[in-house]
Amino acid sequence: MQFYGAYPSNDLTYSDVFLVPSKSDVTSRLDVSLAPGDGTGATLPIVSANMNSVTGPRLAAALARRGGLGVLPQDMHLQDLDAAIRWVKAQPVRFDTPFVFAPGDTVAQALTQVPPADGQGIVIHDAGGEYLGCIVASRLASALPDARLGDLLHGTFASLDADDLDGPRSAFDLMTAADLDFAPVLHHGSIIGTLSRKSALRSTLYDPAVDAQGRLRVAAALGLNGDIAAKARALAAAGVDVLVIDTAHGHQAGMLKAIKIVADLNLGVPIVAGNVVTADGVTDLVKAGATIVKVGVGPGAMCTTRMMTAVGRPQFSAVLETSAAARELGAHVWADGGVRYPRDVALALAAGAASVMIGSWFAGTIEAPGTLSADAAGALFKESWGMASTKAVRQRFDRLDAYQLARKTLFAEGISSSKIYLDPLRPSVEDLLDMISSGLRSSFTYAGATTIEEFQDRALVGVQSAAGYEEGKALHVSW
Numbered sequence: 001m002q003f004y005g006a007y008p009s010n011d012l013t014y015s016d017v018f019l020v021p022s023k024s025d026v027t028s029r030l031d032v033s034l035a036p037g038d039g040t041g042a043t044l045p046i047v048s049a050n051m052n053s054v055t056g057p058r059l060a061a062a063l064a065r066r067g068g069l070g071v072l073p074q075d076m077h078l079q080d081l082d083a084a085i086r087w088v089k090a091q092p093v094r095f096d097t098p099f100v101f102a103p104g105d106t107v108a109q110a111l112t113q114v115p116p117a118d119g120q121g122i123v124i125h126d127a128g129g130e131y132l133g134c135i136v137a138s139r140l141a142s143a144l145p146d147a148r149l150g151d152l153l154h155g156t157f158a159s160l161d162a163d164d165l166d167g168p169r170s171a172f173d174l175m176t177a178a179d180l181d182f183a184p185v186l187h188h189g190s191i192i193g194t195l196s197r198k199s200a201l202r203s204t205l206y207d208p209a210v211d212a213q214g215r216l217r218v219a220a221a222l223g224l225n226g227d228i229a230a231k232a233r234a235l236a237a238a239g240v241d242v243l244v245i246d247t248a249h250g251h252q253a254g255m256l257k258a259i260k261i262v263a264d265l266n267l268g269v270p271i272v273a274g275n276v277v278t279a280d281g282v283t284d285l286v287k288a289g290a291t292i293v294k295v296g297v298g299p300g301a302m303c304t305t306r307m308m309t310a311v312g313r314p315q316f317s318a319v320l321e322t323s324a325a326a327r328e329l330g331a332h333v334w335a336d337g338g339v340r341y342p343r344d345v346a347l348a349l350a351a352g353a354a355s356v357m358i359g360s361w362f363a364g365t366i367e368a369p370g371t372l373s374a375d376a377a378g379a380l381f382k383e384s385w386g387m388a389s390t391k392a393v394r395q396r397f398d399r400l401d402a403y404q405l406a407r408k409t410l411f412a413e414g415i416s417s418s419k420i421y422l423d424p425l426r427p428s429v430e431d432l433l434d435m436i437s438s439g440l441r442s443s444f445t446y447a448g449a450t451t452i453e454e455f456q457d458r459a460l461v462g463v464q465s466a467a468g469y470e471e472g473k474a475l476h477v478s479w
Contacts, residue, residue, distance in 0.1 A: 001320075001350045001351065001352070001456060001457075001458075001459035001460070001461050002459075002460055002461070003460075003461055003462070003463070004020045004460050004461060004462035005462060005463070008463050011313060011314040011316075011317035011318075012314050012316045012317045012463065013299075013314040013315055013316055013338065014315060014316050014338055014339070014340075014343070014344040014347045014348070015466075015469045016314070016316065016463060016464065016469075017316055017347055017461050017462065017463055017464065018343075018461070018462050018464050018468070018469075018472070019343075019346065019347070019350065019443060019446060019447065019459060019460065019461060019462075020460040020461070020462050021446040021447075021460075022446070022447050022448050022458060022460055023448060024445055024446065024447065024448035025448060026444065026445040026448055026449070026450055028445075029438070029441035029442055029444075029445055030205075030441070031450055032440075032441045032444045032445065032449070032450050032451075033450060033451050033452075034067070034437060034440055034441070034452065035067075035207075035451075035452070036332075036354040036355045036452060037354065037452065037453070038270070038291075038292055038332040038334075038354035038355060039270045039291060039292070039332070040069055040209075040217070040219070040241065040242050040270055040292070040355075041209050041210070041211065041217050041241060042067055042068055042069045042209045042217070042355065043067035043206070043207040043208070043209055044066060044067030044068045044206065044209070044433070044437065045068075045345075045349060045353075045354065045355040045356060045440075045452060046063065046067075046068040046069075046345070046355065046356060046358060046433065046436060046437075047068060047069045047070075047071060047219075047334055047355045047356065047357040047358070048060065048063055048068070048069070048070045048071060048357070048358060048359075048362050048429075049071065049300075049336065049337075049357050049358060049359035049362070050071040050072065050073040050074060050219075050220075050221035050244060050246060051073060051302075051359050051363070051384075052073050052075055052076075052369065053363045053368065053369060053370060053382070053383060053384040053420075054073075054358075054359050054360070054362050054363045054368055054369070054384070055070045055071055055072055055073060055362075055368075055369070056072075056084070056367075056368065056369035057072070057084040057085075057087045057088050057218075058097060058367045058369075059362065059365070059367040059368050059369070059429055060072060060084075060088050060216075060218045060219075061087075061088045061091040061097055061216055061218075062096075062097070062367045062428075062429050062430060063429060063433070064088070064208060064209045064210075064216035064217050064218060065091075065093060065096075065206075065208050065216060066202065066206040066208065066430060066433050067206050067207050067208060067209050068209065068433065069209060069217060069218070069219050069241075069242065069355070070088075070218055070219065071219040071220065071221055071242075071244050071357075072084050072085070072218065072219065072220040072221065073221055074220075074221040074222045074223045074246060078231060078234055081220055081234075081235060081238070082234060082235070082238040084218075084220075085218055085220060085235065085238040085239055085240050086238055086239065088215075088216055088218040089211075089215045089216065089218070089239050090215075091216055092185075092192055092193040093208050093210060093214065093215070093216060094165075094168070094193070094203065095162075095185045095192065095193025095194060095195050095199075096193055096194045096195060096196070096199050097193065097194075098122075098123040098184065098191060098193060098194045099113055099114050099121075099122045099123065100122070100123045100124075100125050101122050101123070101124055101125075101149050102124070102125065102126070102127065102149070102150075103124055103126060103132060103148065103149055103150025103151075103153070104148055104149075104150060105148070105149050106145065106146050106147060106148060106149065107140050107143045107144065107145050107146070107147045107149065107152075108145040108146065110122055110135075110140055110149060111140055111145075111372065112371040112372050112373075113366075113371070113372065114137050114140070114366065114372075115137065115366065115372060115380055115422065115427055116137045116138050116139075116140045116141035117137055117138070117366075117424075117427050118137075118138065118181055119181055119182055119196035119197065119198050119199070120136070120137035120138075120182065120196070120366070120427075120428075121134050121135060121136045121137050121182040121184075121194060121196075122134065122135050122137065122140075122149070123184060123191055123194065124149055124150060124153060125191075131184070131186070131189070131190065131191045132150070132153060133153040133156075133157050134157040134159075134182075134183070134184045134194075135149065135152050135153065135157075136181070136182050137182075139152060157183075157184070158178060158180055158183055159183055159184045159185070159186050160174065160175075160183050160184070160185045160186070160195060161185075161186055161187070162185050162186065162187040162192060163187070165185070167203075167204075168200045168201070168202075168203030168204045169200075169204055171195060171200040171203075172197060172200040172201050172204070175195070175197045175200060176197065180197065181196060181197050182194065182195070182196050182197075183195055183196075198430075199430070202430060202434070206433075206437075211239075211241055215239070217241040217242070218239075218240060218241060218242075219240065219241060219242035219243070219244055219272070220235050220240045220242075220243065220244065221243075221244040221245070221246045222235070222243065222244070222245060222246070223245075223246060223247060224245070224247050224254045224255060224258050228245075228258050228261050228262060229261050229262070229265060232261075232262045232265055232267060233265065233267070236265075236267040236268075236269060240269065241269060241270075242269055242270045242272060243262060243267070243269055243270070243271050243272065244272040244273075244294070245258050245259055245262060245271065245272065245273040245274075245290075246272075246273075246274065246275070246294065247274075247275075248275065248297070248305070249275075249297075250273060250274040250275045250276045250281060250285065250293075250294065251276045251278070251280070251281035251284060251285070255273060255285065255288075256284060256285070256288040258273075259271060259273050259285060259288040259289045259290050260288050260289055262289070263288070263289025263290075264289075270291045270292055271289060271290050271291050271292070272290065272291070272292040272293070272294055272334065273285045273288075273290035273292075273293060273294065274293050274294025274295060274296075274334075274336065275294045275295060275296050275297055275336055276293060276294075276295060276297075276322065277295060277296065277297050277312065277313040277318040277322065278313075278318075278321065278322065279321050279322060279324070279325035280325075281293070281322070282295075282322045282325040282326050282329070282331070282333065283325055283329065286326065286329045286331045287329075290331065291331055291332070292331065292332045292333065292334055292354065293322065293326055293331060293332075293333050293334070294333070294334050294336045294357065295315075295318050295319050295322045295323075295333045295334065295335055295336060295353070296315055296318065296319075296335060296336035296337040296338065296357075297311060297312040297313060297318075298311065298312025298313075298337075299312070299314075299315040299337035299338030300336075300337035300338070300359055300360065301340075301359065301360040301361075301418075302359065302360055302384060302418060303337065315335065315337060315338035315348075316347060316348075316351055319333065319335045319348055319351040319352060319353050320351040320352060322352075323351060323352025323353060324352060326352075327352065332353075332354035332355075333352065333353055333354065334353060334354060334355045334356070334357050335348035335351070335353035335355075335356045335357065336357040337357065337359065339356060339358050339361060340361070341439075342435055342436045342438070342439030342440065343439065343443075343472075344356075345358075345436055345439070345440060346439060346440055346443035347461070349440070349452055349455060349456065350443075350447075350455060350456060350459035350461060351461075352456055354452070360384050360418075360420055361432065362429055362432065363382055363384035363420040364381065364382055364384070364420030364421055364422050364423070365382075365422065365427065365428055365429040365431075365432065366422070366427050366428050366429070367428065367429045368382055368429070370382045370383055372422070375419070379421055379422075380421065380422045380427075381419040381420060381421045381422065382419075382420055382422070383418070383419065383420070384418045384419075384420045443455070447459050447460070
């Protein structure tokens with residue numbers, strides 16, 4: 001990329017900069033490829049953060065189905081991480097993962113998982129796993145909270161037979177003709193997934209991130225403590241596609257040692273390590289064996305590092321410097337944190353990131369871990385928290401005795417509880433991916449680029465005032 005005007009002397013955040021349009025021969029947004037080319041097998045440059053409130057197996061599967069990559073958090077116990085990886089690998093690629101309930105479960109229980117939104121629904125199985133029927137989520141809004149789900153099954157719910165679906169376009173046409181917005185997909189009488197009309201449409205536009213066996217890809221994180229080699233081997237045996245060695249201060253001797261330990265195992269998967277914000281940090285981590293370096297200290301919505309310690313760096317400049325260093329070494333960077341709008345994702349890519357890691361923004365989605373709650377006004381939200389917060393520390397060290405746990409939590413920092421509201425128009429992580437990828441494709445066409453590499457070469461970036469940033473925001477009410 002190039003700056004439009006003089007090279008700035010101070011560090012910049014995403015809000016400080018903007019993209020200048022250039023002469024373009026790109027005639028359609030659909031001519032753009034968003035594949036990051038960082039060795040992870042992703043086809044979309046979006047990675048979900050390894051935060052307990054952000055990435056669970058369901059979100060990881062949904063993200064991979066649209067080409068991105070979910071990173072399961074290191075705070076999960078090893079047996080749970082193993083199970084989560086294997087669960088993602090077992091999920092359908094062509095269809096959505098169903099929300100499954102028992103006939104004795106109540107409407108209130110279902111609403112903690114699925115909002116009464118269009119295109120959503122639940123599947124009812126008996127104790128033996130036999131398919132009993134489906135309920136569209138909108139029906140839950142009019143039922144009594146204590147009503148049993150089994151009592152809401154009336155008549156035959158229209159379903160799709162997998163053998164009748166030649167591809168996503170035929171599925172979309174079939175659902176349109178039958179006026180179906182949601183339907184279970186059966187194969188020989190057993191349910192293998194669900195499908196909404198929008199999901200079928202998405203499958204015509206996105207390429208899933210799949211491994212050599214055609215299964216959804218998934219990443220997992222590990223920290224610097226314990227038997228790192230044993231944990232890395234176990235995660236690889238479970239089928240993990242990318243290993244992320246993660247700690248708040250990545251440019252330290254402990255990190256370099258951990259990277260070398262994992263690299264020497266020759267597990268055949270990319271190694272991501274971080275976080276750092278300098279070229280020197282990238283150089284040291286890559287020389288130790290990392291193939292991708294995670295960049296960002298303090299820009300996250302749940303992070304208080306900068307206010308507590310004064311440590312960090314404005315994210316745009318951090319990505320710009322570190323990506324240049326990584327490129328010289330044949331490595332890549334992921335921009336981690338600070339993303340509030342699709343524009344920020346485009347700017348991170350322009351600065352040189354291969355992919356962009358998103359945390360709190362994804363925490364307020366149907367697929368994120370945790371349960372749905374409603375505030376006094378009825379608005380739905382999920383709880384989110386920082387990974388250095390008291391809540392996260394307690395989860396991470398829950399097997400310690402009371403004294404050791406108290407010592408660990410004494411100096412915790414970060415937000416322990418925040419309400420992340422579901423966007424009523426975009427309640428799913430896939431809805432957010434639609435918005436982000438649409439913005440990215442338009443950014444590329446404005447720059448005259450059809451690939452991330454071309455975009456990074458052609459992007460023209462200007463520096464703006466705070467007033468300039470505010471001018472770019474849409475007005476939701478008249479002035």
